[in-house]
Amino acid sequence: MHKKCLLNFIVFSVILTNKCSIEVNLLITKELATVIVRETMLRTNFNINVMDVSGHIIASGDPSRLGDYHAAAAYVIRQGQELLIDETNQSRWKGSQPGLNLPIIVHGQVVGAIGISGRIEEISPVAQLVRMTTELMIKQSQLKLQQEWRQLHMDWVLKELVEDTGIHEGKIDQRLQAIGCIITAPYQAIVIEHEPSLLFNTEERFFDVMSRRLAGRSILLSAYRPHRTLLLCHGNATYSLSSMLDQVRLMVTSCTADYCIGVGSLVQSLHAVRSSFEEAEAVLRYPSNKERVLTYRQVAGPIIINELPSPIKEKLIYASKEYWNKKIEETLEAFFSSDLNMAEAAKLLGIHRNTMQYRLEQIHKQSGYNPQKFQEAHILQWIVWLQQALRAEGGGSAN
Incomplete structure (x- = not known):
């Protein structure tokens, strides 16, 4: 029932308030940043860096830069504005190379920065597309995790309902409210x-x-x-x-x-x-x-009937052992499914009504139960069900 929530791309800090509302603080993980770098570099041929909210490089086309502090990215994150680095100002920004650094904004919150290395005239046409792609990937990851988180709550609720004898409706309501479900x-x-x-x-x-x-x-x-x-x-x-x-x-x-x-x-x-x-x-x-x-x-x-105690089931099956066969079972099954209507049962079996009458009389004679009387027919119905269950379990069958 419990399903592991796979945090492949992003991490959520989920805070339940007294009203069971949800606040989500979104962070870019190294796993997600690595995917962003790989996918964008395949399509742009420029070196890409992704920085977390502290300004440190967590993914890069240049592995040697991983973990370095990127001063320009830190500035971009604080200001929420893009910053161009070239020969005229590169010395001011520790750990930076010529290129464009852009804030990554999701739901109005700056969650990191993405840097594209290169000359401005070359990277400018793709810069905004790279940022939009990055933000879209984060939103998709966010949606996936929200769905998984919602499913975890749903799994818990259903587990409580079908497994526990003493369910706590208050806790169940709280779980459901947390995912906006009534x-x-x-x-x-x-x-x-x-x-x-x-x-x-x-x-x-x-x-x-x-x-x-x-x-x-x-x-x-x-x-x-x-x-x-x-x-x-x-x-x-x-x-x-x-x-x-x-x-x-x-x-x-x-x-x-x-x-x-x-x-x-x-x-x-x-x-x-x-x-x-x-x-x-x-x-x-x-x-x-x-x-x-x-x-x-x-x-x-x-x-x-199949849930009856074994001694009772065995007694019924044993009592029918001497006379029971496939023809009797088919006759009774057709008769009972036709609501004890002899003509309908005969039609269902493709036999004459007189033949049906004869078969029922023989069943009465051999079993001691008259299938045409409800008070006795239900015993025969039980035996039919038990014989079918026994056969399904591989414990025997009608002859």
Whole structure:
């Protein structure tokens, strides 16, 4: 559930005030500065230096200058204005070479300086472009880290909701407010189980695609386990669940062909989210080769029966062992799926109604339970579910 925040490019100092607002102090790291130097030098053929807010060179096309104090850059950072160095004033600026030094400004804050070595008539046409490119790279890195930081909070919230029995709603609200998120009842958990594909062969890639496509909806996401993604729908997202599930299925299908989706029940409180999540997980354990998307309501019966104590399950299976076979199971499955309608079941099996009647009578005779009476039919339904679960586990099958 916990995802490491990779500070590849920039470092944020995040301060939560009493109102849970966020102030971000942005610093250029050596890693980001190195990328800036490499990318800009590839495109300009000029030597590039990047200086931090203290005026020290943290990346350069000339490695021997790393760590040197750049007096001109320090001046540019203090004044927030560019400075040209040439033969007439070079001696005034310690550690400087002829060229142009420009402040790097992000969100109105000077975060460093970039220097381009060379003659002014040569570097002038590209200087502003280099600065704009640098500032854009920093903003992109800032956005990436903000997204990762937001996801960390979301992961924590969902972990609390689905794992802890005694959740603290105040702490959850505080976490959500910190990322500008408000969730409202009702709630519904959806779990996607997926395998890597040729196009999306990593967990991060699949999750990034899903996050981007579901952005702006009333849904919290978390890659809480390998190959499993949790979606917590809330508020408006739960009112059009069928439509939303169709969209999610299309998104998942575009990423991988090997997947299944389990949907828990709709719940009205944060304390009940765990129950909805456990139902969605249970759905994924239900053996189904036909449906890619299943709700707990669709398979609640077999799931509940399969959770009976082992002695009870063994007793039911043992009692049916002498007479159970594939034909009986198919007959009962068709009969029950037709709501005990004999004509519909016969049509489903492609047999005559009289043949269906005969089969049901034989089942009654062999099992002692009349499938045409509800009070007895449900016992036979339990046995069907248990036999199917046993077969799915590799423990046996109908003859």
